[in-house]
Amino acid sequence: MKIFKRMLLLVAVFITIVVVYNYPKLNIIAGYSAKNAASSVFVANRSLAFTDTTDNNFSPINLASDQVQMPKKAVISSVFGLLSRTSFYREGTGSVVALKEEDIHKSYLAPKRGVPDNDTPFPYGNAAQKDTVFTNVDYEQLENALDVLFDPENKTRAAVVVYKNQIIAERYAAGFDQESKILGWSMTKSIVGTLFGVLEHQNKMNVFDKAPFNDWQNDERSQITIHNLLQMNSGLEWNEDYNTISDVSKMLFLERDMTKSQIKKPLVGAPNESWYYSSGTTNLLSGILRKQFQTHQEYLDFWYADLIDKIGMNSMLVETDLAGNYVGSSYAWATARDWSKLGLLYLHNGHWKGKQLFTKEWVKYATTPTPTSDGQYGGQIWLNAGKTYPNVPKNMYFFSGYQGQNVYILPDKDLVVVRMGLTKNADVDLLLSEIIKNIK
Incomplete structure (x- = not known):
């Protein structure tokens, strides 16, 4: 029994050392995943499933698991349950990773935006271009x-x-x-x-x-x-x-x-x-x-x-x-x-x-x-x-x-x-x- 307890203690110490050593890396991994996912969902209007299988699917970012909180417009990313980071969306200025809980509840200034010109053709506006067929283009x-x-x-x-x-x-x-x-x-x-x-x-x-x-x-x-x-x-x-x-x-x-x-x-x-x-x-x-x-x-x-x-x-x-x-x-x-x-x-x-x-x-x-x-x-x-x-x-x-x-x-x-x-x-x-x- 004593040997078993000592082995458990050694395993616990080993796991603690591994976590402490890799904690800064986990912090970056979770931060990247949370930020990228929140921007993809709330700025680009993509689904979390799409984001996690395309944008966040590479190593080591794929070690993080993401969860969307729609009412709060936030994403929580966790790495093996050992560490989590939260990124939240602000209208007009996009997503950002919180450093403190109170960051999520603050108010943020947003830029004033111009009115889109949807009547003028591309490129000077957003309407369909007036197509020209160039004889020199194959x-x-x-x-x-x-x-x-x-x-x-x-x-x-x-x-x-x-x-x-x-x-x-x-x-x-x-x-x-x-x-x-x-x-x-x-x-x-x-x-x-x-x-x-x-x-x-x-x-x-x-x-x-x-x-x-x-x-x-x-x-x-x-x-x-x-x-x-x-x-x-x-x-x-x-x-x-x-x-x-x-x-x-x-x-x-x-x-x-x-x-x-x-x-x-x-x-x-x-x-x-x-x-x-x-x-x-x-x-x-x-x-x-x-x-x-x-x-x-x-x-x-x-x-x-x-x-x-x-x-x-x-x-x-x-x-x-x-x-x-x-x-x-x-x-x-x-x-x-x-x-x-x-x-x-x-x-x-x-x-x-x-x-x-x-x-x-x-x-x-x-x-x-x-x-x-x-x-x-x-x-x-x-x-x-x-x-x-x-x-x-x-x-x-x-x-x-x-x-x-x-x-x-x-x-x-x-x-x-x-x-x-x-x-x-x-x-x-x-x-x-x-x-x-x-x-x-």
């Missing part, structure tokens, strides 16, 4: 080109090809259509960058000014400019690893105010000489945007009134953190058609329906390669300047997000291509080169 071969994306292994959910402001090809996976909101993940970063271009055009911002953080004024970080941050070239320490407990995973699932996560970090390289992709940097930029306004309501409204709703991206919702700041690194939802509108705005050098939102010079700035990025990155925008895609024009640039969310802008071809999915398996070089080949 529509049949174009459809064949999309087959590259919709191979089952690629898990593509939506594809839209826009040529000269006209949708010339469009396809959706089962369960999705042109009204489906899809998370853009890091394509949200390009929205943040664009807002700096909007403010610069309004003479309210100079991106070459020093970053406005008091914490940096008395050390070498005082030399960091907004420009360095836009180019991900500040030299600040950061770990962008989604497979471990890292800076980015802690920021997204454990921080109340995500705009402050990288402010605390030291320099590990010289500004303008140390390119490193960092979601913390983009949320820091969201914090800089907040500093441009006297009230939080003005900050919330600006994103929509001066950009998102102004170009008719009416389906878009950008989620905020618990402090009410937009999570500019990761959390914008919109239809594939609305994502294409942001690409078209760049294709048209910031001009939209007779108004200039940002300048042609801003487009040049945002698509100029960052030093030490090997031609891959500009101002919160990815580039093909280093010929990552050898059969695609060098001046192609694109917005890019986790699991293969992409908007490709090809200025020489008057072309915007959107792909939304769950993997990066698709052969982008083949896809884009085939589309180009079938537009003579």
